[in-house]
Amino acid sequence: MTPSAKIITAATEVPPVVDALGRHLELRRLTALDKFRLFKAAGPELSLNQPWIAMAILASSVVAIDEIPIPQPYNEVQIEALIGQGNRT
Numbered sequence: 001m002t003p004s005a006k007i008i009t010a011a012t013e014v015p016p017v018v019d020a021l022g023r024h025l026e027l028r029r030l031t032a033l034d035k036f037r038l039f040k041a042a043g044p045e046l047s048l049n050q051p052w053i054a055m056a057i058l059a060s061s062v063v064a065i066d067e068i069p070i071p072q073p074y075n076e077v078q079i080e081a082l083i084g085q086g087n088r089t
Contacts (some may be wrong), residue, residue, distance in 0.1 A: 014061075019086075026064035030057060034072070041074050059083045 001009070014027040030038070038060055039047040046052050059082040062070055073079040 023065050024067070025062050026067075027061050028063050030061055034060065037072070037074075038079070041079060042076060046076060055083055059086065 017025045056079045
């Protein structure tokens with residue numbers, strides 16, 4: 001791996017996180033395409049609602065909880081279900 005590639009890889013890595021419930025969360029930075037797809041899933045009205053879309057982006061950054069993969073949402077119901085997982089014990 002080139003030195004430049006190492007720097008880019010290190011800059012995009014997100015360390016694992018343990019939440020208040022003791023769950024191990026695996027996160028990733030969303031790409032432009034990921035965000036585009038999220039806006040499409042949210043629809044035109046919710047995409048303009050900044051607090052709602054901020055929560056959706058944050059929730060969509062979680063790719064696994066306790067090593068269980070979390071699929072990316074494709075519609076408003078799936079986005080809300082993903083956000084709701086933050087409240088589960």
